[in-house]
Amino acid sequence: MSDRDIQCPVKAYIDGRWSDASDGHTFDVTNPATGEIIATVADCGVTETRRAIAAAGAAQKAWAGWTANDRANALRHWRDLMVAHADRLARILMLENGKPLTEARGEILYGASYLEWFAEETRRIYGEVIPAPASDKRVVVIRQPVGVCAAITPWNFPNAMLARKAAAALAAGCTLVAKPAEDTPLSALIMAELAGEAGIPDGVFNVLPTSRPADVGGELTSSETVRKISFTGSTEIGRLLLGQAAGTIKKVSMELGGNAPFIVFDDADLDAAADGLMASKFRNAGQTCVCANRIFVHAKVMDAFAEKVLDRVAMLKVADGNVAGAEIGPLINEEAVKKVERLVGAAGTAGARLVTGGQRHDAGRLFYQPTILSGVTPSMDIAREEIFGPVAAMIAFDKEDDVVAMANDTPYGLAAYAYTRDLGRAWRVSEALEYGMVGINEGAISNAAAPFGGVKQSGMGREGSHHGIDDYLELKYIMMGGLGA
Ligand SMILES: NC(=O)c1ccc[n+]([C@@H]2O[C@H](COP(=O)([O-])OP(=O)(O)OC[C@H]3O[C@@H](n4cnc5c(N)ncnc54)[C@H](O)[C@@H]3O)[C@@H](O)[C@H]2O)c1
Ligand SMILES: O=C[C@H](O)CS(=O)(=O)O
Numbered sequence: 001m002s003d004r005d006i007q008c009p010v011k012a013y014i015d016g017r018w019s020d021a022s023d024g025h026t027f028d029v030t031n032p033a034t035g036e037i038i039a040t041v042a043d044c045g046v047t048e049t050r051r052a053i054a055a056a057g058a059a060q061k062a063w064a065g066w067t068a069n070d071r072a073n074a075l076r077h078w079r080d081l082m083v084a085h086a087d088r089l090a091r092i093l094m095l096e097n098g099k100p101l102t103e104a105r106g107e108i109l110y111g112a113s114y115l116e117w118f119a120e121e122t123r124r125i126y127g128e129v130i131p132a133p134a135s136d137k138r139v140v141v142i143r144q145p146v147g148v149c150a151a152i153t154p155w156n157f158p159n160a161m162l163a164r165k166a167a168a169a170l171a172a173g174c175t176l177v178a179k180p181a182e183d184t185p186l187s188a189l190i191m192a193e194l195a196g197e198a199g200i201p202d203g204v205f206n207v208l209p210t211s212r213p214a215d216v217g218g219e220l221t222s223s224e225t226v227r228k229i230s231f232t233g234s235t236e237i238g239r240l241l242l243g244q245a246a247g248t249i250k251k252v253s254m255e256l257g258g259n260a261p262f263i264v265f266d267d268a269d270l271d272a273a274a275d276g277l278m279a280s281k282f283r284n285a286g287q288t289c290v291c292a293n294r295i296f297v298h299a300k301v302m303d304a305f306a307e308k309v310l311d312r313v314a315m316l317k318v319a320d321g322n323v324a325g326a327e328i329g330p331l332i333n334e335e336a337v338k339k340v341e342r343l344v345g346a347a348g349t350a351g352a353r354l355v356t357g358g359q360r361h362d363a364g365r366l367f368y369q370p371t372i373l374s375g376v377t378p379s380m381d382i383a384r385e386e387i388f389g390p391v392a393a394m395i396a397f398d399k400e401d402d403v404v405a406m407a408n409d410t411p412y413g414l415a416a417y418a419y420t421r422d423l424g425r426a427w428r429v430s431e432a433l434e435y436g437m438v439g440i441n442e443g444a445i446s447n448a449a450a451p452f453g454g455v456k457q458s459g460m461g462r463e464g465s466h467h468g469i470d471d472y473l474e475l476k477y478i479m480m481g482g483l484g485a
Pocket of ligand 2 (some may be wrong): 094157160288289290446452
């Protein structure tokens, strides 16, 4: 079967129907591992965006009127279909994103876990009764859906990042217009196909594939009907969308960039720390927002730890995601590879030592060798910027206070990690790190039950956990008067 026989929708999903772009525009989706065109997709613009917003607006009140039980059953059915079709969805995700098939399948199940979580949360949208200020009054607080929401999602987790938003939005009784990344629209389209099969009503979940994100985003952020923007992507674009959403005072959720410190203290279990680093640093070829980006290692254990990491990195299999045992796939595009080459080159020029890797891999044009750099300093670009590639940048430190200060010296605040067997140090460091999420002796921290999100310029709001639905609800206070006998 050629890559073009991928059995996936290629049109926009608006109001429960598949639709071409009104101007007939299309764009190609390519496999980053081979450069092959795998699909040609409807290229939505302002016209389609307006149609989708209108459909979401028309459907919202009826969807919010479903009982919690019925909404829960529909979300659960959607989740069951995603799991039942996991192999098919994983193959499509692998073809458009490049990640190894095993990782792609893991992402499908991870995305499904958010549908499962919020299918249950929809049953727990509780209100409050507050003691009234007078005997002839009663005070209650109810929680109601925000209304029509928009989701703009990245290419690195094209299923899970959308599932994480759609699950919470629909559970709250909102309707959603989703714009996936131009590199990876297919995962969102096949989610729409399954949403329809699950009985999610027309207009509740709409997907606009496009190669014109500014046109679609401009319409979503300026529409009076759209009450909320939920964005996952770079801090740069998040900042732009925040400004655009201000015009209509929209609610916003921002899941943005990161620069995660990974701290190995001298009392750490070095094998556990090396395993944790492999889980954090090399997942998705280093293209995740929570990847270890700066690896701080106590000087006393630097040599021993670096050797353990080198042994593990040398075992990594770099290959097309289709190849059995593949662990490191390609980066998403030429621009991404050029950024990694720039950061590694600049680090070398500034005095860092190349331990292994440091150039493109012969598996293909967009593949980059798993790389370790030592002698990195906090002032180097590779420590200041989000690498978004399979490069471990090692920085030596001596004192706990110094490494916490260095870890916090960044505009970002998404995820941080520390390895120590000292309980007091674990608490001191966890509380001192200025991040939304901290892993102690753990390199893989993302799960649906936990509040995922960052502080500072890594964003605002939380996704997942019982907190995640709050971003899609409004509080309404009702005082009932004139109740005297
Ligand atoms: N915090 C998180 O949960 C999280 C998760 C994944 C990725 N990210 C971050 O995302 C970045 C990488 O993803 P990316 O390259 O897709 O990010 P990106 O910001 O370039 O794109 C993200 C989305 O924004 C859209 N977009 C781009 N320009 C736009 C515009 N002018 N108007 C409207 N939409 C626009 C893109 O089409 C895409 O759908 C990294 O910084 C990574 O850390 C964060
Ligand atoms: O890229 C960041 C995503 O949020 C990835 S995950 O949630 O950690 O899987």
